[in-house]
Amino acid sequence: MSFVIEPLARAIEEFNKLPGIGPKSAQRLTYHLLRSSDEEAKALAEAILALKEKIRLCSVCFNITDRDPCLICQDKERDHTKICVVEKPSDILPLERTGKYKGVYHVLHGSISPAQGIGAEELKVKELLSRCQDKSVTEVIVATNPNVEGETTAMYLRRMIQPLGISVSRLARGLPFGAELEYADDVTLGQALDHRQEF
Amino acid sequence: MAAPRNYQTQAIVIKQSKFGEIDKILTIYTPELGKLRVVARGACRPGSKLGGNVEPLTYSQLMLARGRNLDIVTQSQTIDGFLTLKSDLWLLAYGLYILELVDSFTVENSANRPLFDLLLNALHWLSQADSNEVVLRYFELHLLHHLGYRPELYRCVKCNSPLKPVLNFFSSSQGGILCPNCGQKDFFSRSLSVDALKILRLWQNCDYATARRVKLRSELSSELEQVLQEYIGYLLQRELKSIAWLEELRKMSLDNHGGED
Numbered sequence: 001m002s003f004v005i006e007p008l009a010r011a012i013e014e015f016n017k018l019p020g021i022g023p024k025s026a027q028r029l030t031y032h033l034l035r036s037s038d039e040e041a042k043a044l045a046e047a048i049l050a051l052k053e054k055i056r057l058c059s060v061c062f063n064i065t066d067r068d069p070c071l072i073c074q075d076k077e078r079d080h081t082k083i084c085v086v087e088k089p090s091d092i093l094p095l096e097r098t099g100k101y102k103g104v105y106h107v108l109h110g111s112i113s114p115a116q117g118i119g120a121e122e123l124k125v126k127e128l129l130s131r132c133q134d135k136s137v138t139e140v141i142v143a144t145n146p147n148v149e150g151e152t153t154a155m156y157l158r159r160m161i162q163p164l165g166i167s168v169s170r171l172a173r174g175l176p177f178g179a180e181l182e183y184a185d186d187v188t189l190g191q192a193l194d195h196r197q198e199f
Numbered sequence: 200m201a202a203p204r205n206y207q208t209q210a211i212v213i214k215q216s217k218f219g220e221i222d223k224i225l226t227i228y229t230p231e232l233g234k235l236r237v238v239a240r241g242a243c244r245p246g247s248k249l250g251g252n253v254e255p256l257t258y259s260q261l262m263l264a265r266g267r268n269l270d271i272v273t274q275s276q277t278i279d280g281f282l283t284l285k286s287d288l289w290l291l292a293y294g295l296y297i298l299e300l301v302d303s304f305t306v307e308n309s310a311n312r313p314l315f316d317l318l319l320n321a322l323h324w325l326s327q328a329d330s331n332e333v334v335l336r337y338f339e340l341h342l343l344h345h346l347g348y349r350p351e352l353y354r355c356v357k358c359n360s361p362l363k364p365v366l367n368f369f370s371s372s373q374g375g376i377l378c379p380n381c382g383q384k385d386f387f388s389r390s391l392s393v394d395a396l397k398i399l400r401l402w403q404n405c406d407y408a409t410a411r412r413v414k415l416r417s418e419l420s421s422e423l424e425q426v427l428q429e430y431i432g433y434l435l436q437r438e439l440k441s442i443a444w445l446e447e448l449r450k451m452s453l454d455n456h457g458g459e460d
């Protein structure tokens with residue numbers, strides 16, 4: 001006969017649903033919370049609630065945000081004539097960390113994947129095109145991943161945007177910092193040679 | 200005798216999906232082992248030694264280690280990355296369609312050397328200058344042949360009478376042509392023009408160099424496409440996903456044309 005303590009079992013079950021959390025980790029987390037102070041537990045619960053309640057998509061760039069339009073789109077200091085197109089919201093963070101980009105973004109929420117039946121209709125492509133109708137936009141930087149889906153997306157966007165008289169550029173491909181030439185694949189090495197720079 | 204722990208094979212990567220945070224599961228097609236699913240550890244990491252060698256539409260030499268469940272890629276070297284295909288919107292779509300066809304029609308661990316050769320050739324043909332949809336039709340027809348679904352194009356599949364050069368019918372369920380007599384009674388068959396039948400017969404029996412010389416009117420080209428895709432759809436009992444993308448591209452180039460006029 002087992003004693004099921006309902007609130008405890010429920011918490012364990014919920015933790016168990018998170019990625020990378022197995023039944024044992026879920027138990028450990030639950031008992032940890034039980035031991036921790038009321039404030040700590042409440043803070044966690046409120047953080048989770050706020051996550052779902054406050055966060056939505058920016059109506060301009062479709063990044064996740066707590067206000068609409070998002071901070072980047074509102075920022076008058078930023079260059080609104082350049083739009084950097086990324087696949088997912090988490091791609092913006094590394095680009096921002098470089099500190100080199102001062103334009104605005106557009107999040108597609110995926111990439112065109114013929115093999116999975118994902119076409120341009122399923123992404124925020126139409127919204128990007130309507131942003132490009134604005135005469136002030138001069139450059140679209142396509143920062144999709146350098147794989148088959150990302151390339152398909154990039155080439156598709158180029159076809160759609162270039163006729164509007166906007167220059168379309170693509171992130172360069174080459175050797176990552178800390179790589180070894182010996183192990184570089186032919187595609188990357190070829191691209192790195194093609195786009196070599198004088199220094 | 201126990202199987203060796205490591206083995207090498209050539210492979211064409213036909214599909215790739217993420218597995219965990221940084222690993223990928225690849226579906227590869229090999230000459231001696233047929234279709235396999237293997238794990239490429241750490242392939243999502245930038246600077247991975249596997250990286251570009253395991254993208255779909257890549258012909259690679261792989262070293263694999265037997266895993267408990269799926270085998271693991273330990274080394275890789277690209278033989279042909281088909282860069283011409285990867286840098287053209289249309290060719291890339293054609294290439295992915297061919298890969299999806301192979302993936303849908305084959306089962307794991309069942310070798311089919313002629314099919315591997317056909318797949319590799321088709322990707323090379325696509326890379327040639329001025330290649331077009333003829334590659335797809337030729338590939339479809341010969342894929343069906345290598346899989347045992349070769350359509351019968353010389354005699355009526357119902358009454359076995361030799362076909363005459365008139366409007367005949369194609370029956371997907373019976374895998375071949377019906378004479379006008381039998382065709383009219385078969386509700387599920389579709390009409391097939393004399394020219395289309397001639398082209399199908401030619402393609403079924405000639406090499407690609409001859410096949411590509413055929414110049415097709417656009418109606419004839421779309422008739423052939425429909426017949427073959429209906430047959431393939433019937434065999435698979437579903438529509439291929441990459442067809443939708445080809446349709447979208449077609450629509451886009453029509454729209455763009457409309458805009459220029």
